[in-house]
Amino acid sequence: MKVGDPVSEDMTLAAVMTDKATVDIPSPVAGTVKWLAGEVGDTLAVGSPLVRLNVDGLGGTNEPEENPEEMVEKTGDHPESPSENRAPGAGERKAGGNDASMPAEEEGRGPQPAGLSSLANGPSPAPSPGGRPAPKPATPPARPAQRKPGDKPLASPAVRRRAIDAGVDLRRVAGSGPAGRITGDDLAVYLEGGAEASTGRGRIADTSVNDVRIAGLRRRISEKMETASRRIAHITYVDEIDMEAVEALRTAMNQDRREDRPKLTLLPFLMKAMVIAVREQPVMNAHYDDEARILRQHGGVHIGIAAQTGAGLMVPVARHCEARDIWNCAAEIGRLSEAARNGSAKREELSGSTITITSLGALGGIATTPIINHPEVAIVGVNKMEVRPVWNATQFIPRKRMNLSSSFDHRVIDGYDAAVFVQRIKALLENPAMIFVEEAA
């Protein structure tokens, strides 16, 4: 795009990159480029003009374009949205001020019916191919908004003060009073529903922002996550585990279990596998005191189990799993999760873990990037188990497979050790008999 280039309606003028996204800016009108704010790759200030266009025809004929332009403008209003978006809109508006051929947006609000103006917009392509809904033959607004480009919006000082306090540009507010005066009610309507309420075009941009105070447990979670994410250099390792064997064993054990024994889920198997794995890699079952630079390796394996409760995320802790058999692990999980859910969990039952399991399994998802439960150094994430086709060298066979997404503190654990750890758990789960053999050893 360079000065003098012709542009058609909806043609992409520029790709604007914000810190969050890259957005294509379509031309709201057909015309020729008159001025560009910069070269490709330049950084522009938010709200500054991006491009100025020379537009054919008389003012006030671009009614059909008003809506998208407004939408762009609206997103610009949202404090968190990529606000560079507003640049084109603002640019055009400014151009309208000093370029008689560029119809300013205000004029589009006039009493002129939308249908008429699209006819008047001679060379512009008829209903836009982009599938944008053709302008409805909307009833023209009842008010005589005769504001001309550059005219100051008409409002009493009190209304103007309210507008500026609310951060509203009164040029966007339709006035219902005599001579298009903006009354206090007009502003109130705008503030409640946005200008869209007065355009009467159906879908409206929601510019509302709802401030929610982060307090209580949510606040604690937020602080904890912040600490973990800021201080720990995470490395996440994902591998797929064949679950046929452990599932077969689990089914058999559940079928023949004694009355007093709990039903086994997959979790106790994973816990026992982890106990064995950390016995071989004690670095995994540790707290890293990063101020003292001491890695405190624990003998006891206290496994935190992240659980979603009504109030938010909680991590009840199954203590001394190295001293529990698989049935006991299952019973402890049952007791703890019940306590966490009904709020009766004691303080010590919610703290002191040395390594954590997190599971979004039931919801699906192929992989996660778990955040380590600071000051621990490892967290094992369980993804959904599902039947997947597996190539067994001659054919695809259906196998129950499950991903394990595990994060490690890369400051104290090398990627190689992380892989060894996960591979050890994988081996144990794929040959679950080894869990019991190793445990006995």
Add this chain to the structure above:
Amino acid sequence: MNDITCQFLVIGAGPGGYVAAIRAGQLGLDTVVVDDRKPGGTCLNIGCIPSKALIHAADEYFLMKEAAAGRAVPGVTGGAPSLDWAEVVGWKDGIVNRLNNGVTGLFKKSRVKLVEGRARFLDGKTVIVTGETGEQRITAETVVIATGSEPVELAALPFGGKVISSAEALSLQTPPERLAVVGGGYIGVELGTAFAKAGSTVTIIEAAGEILPVYDADLVKPVRQRLAHLGVTVMTGVKAQGLAGESSDLLVETAAGEERRIPCDTVLVTVGRRPVTEGWGREELVLDMDGPFIRTDETRRTAMRGVYAIGDVAGEPMLAHKAMAEGEMVAEIAAGHRRVFDHRAIPAVCFTDPEIVSVGLSPAEAKAQGIDTSLGRFPFAASGRAMSLGREDGFVRVVARADNHLVLGIQAVGAGVSELSAAFSLALEMGACLEDIAGTIHAHPTLGESFQEAALGALGKALHI
């Protein structure tokens, strides 16, 4: 002396500066204001207020003289009045003094610290104030330049001796026998009229084709008539050349190119005012200029962060009430509020005789903008109140858009119409239409009724004319 650190520093305690300081203090900002004069600036010390006091005194004296001559209200007569101008000036000084103290009291009330002395910028955050007791360094987060304006000097007529500026004219101990006023703007005509009423023989010299050049002929005509009635000689299209001869007469060149001598005892030069942009260290700052003024945006922010400029130094119109509004605004901005200067109406008043008020667009200005207008005009000759006051000269005029009747401007000329400026400005600021004014019951009998009648006239529905 101890250095001061504050949040809000105002350079100049004129109408803009003192209002900025008071509002900032009220909003809890740690505020310092610097001036080497008593607070109140030109307006209070050597401008609006003292001139109005002298104009009023001259009016009173003149009315008594008229009554003595049997030219006042029939049946009202009196003996020949006497005038002690020095006492009048003393009375004027008393008013000024009370107002100085009033501003000082307001500073105390809003916890504003007043530092006496001349400020000079070291950088955008720091000034050195030189006062009687030494130098003091003041550092601030926000600095407001409110240095005001000063009378323009003519090269041919430097101030000194018999050539005086408006400031000296307010402290003359006697009215000059023969006063020549160079410059027929509002200051010159106001003071010339007052001295004429106080007994001076006054000649007003204006280089342009008409006195009060910013106002249209219709508004100026009643003033010209009154000046003629008062015996004031008005010379237009005439340029002052300097003083000449042993008697140091004022030498002027007429439009025809001939030289004339005007014998006079005092020459009052009132050819305009210019912003004070030198002498306070502007060269230490990086300020964009806009002609003689400091360039500011709609929040009166200059090109430098945290540096604002308000009042006369920040642009036309050089009027106290504009400066006050700007001062209030910048203080609120400094306190974290969102404000812009978007006033629609800044009234201008001439305290001539009769007075002139103008707010918004004149008919010619509206036409120049390509706006179709409806005009309404109501002469005071048709006003019962004007008749009962003995002053039927002048009129009220309303300029509105022809299509939607939005009022664009209001002008009036007449005795005492300065007080109508409030109604005019409110109408414009509120975005009134002709129907709003016509539909408002105005008290009878007042001069203000003429405003309603003018609006009715613009709607083609005049009742009393």
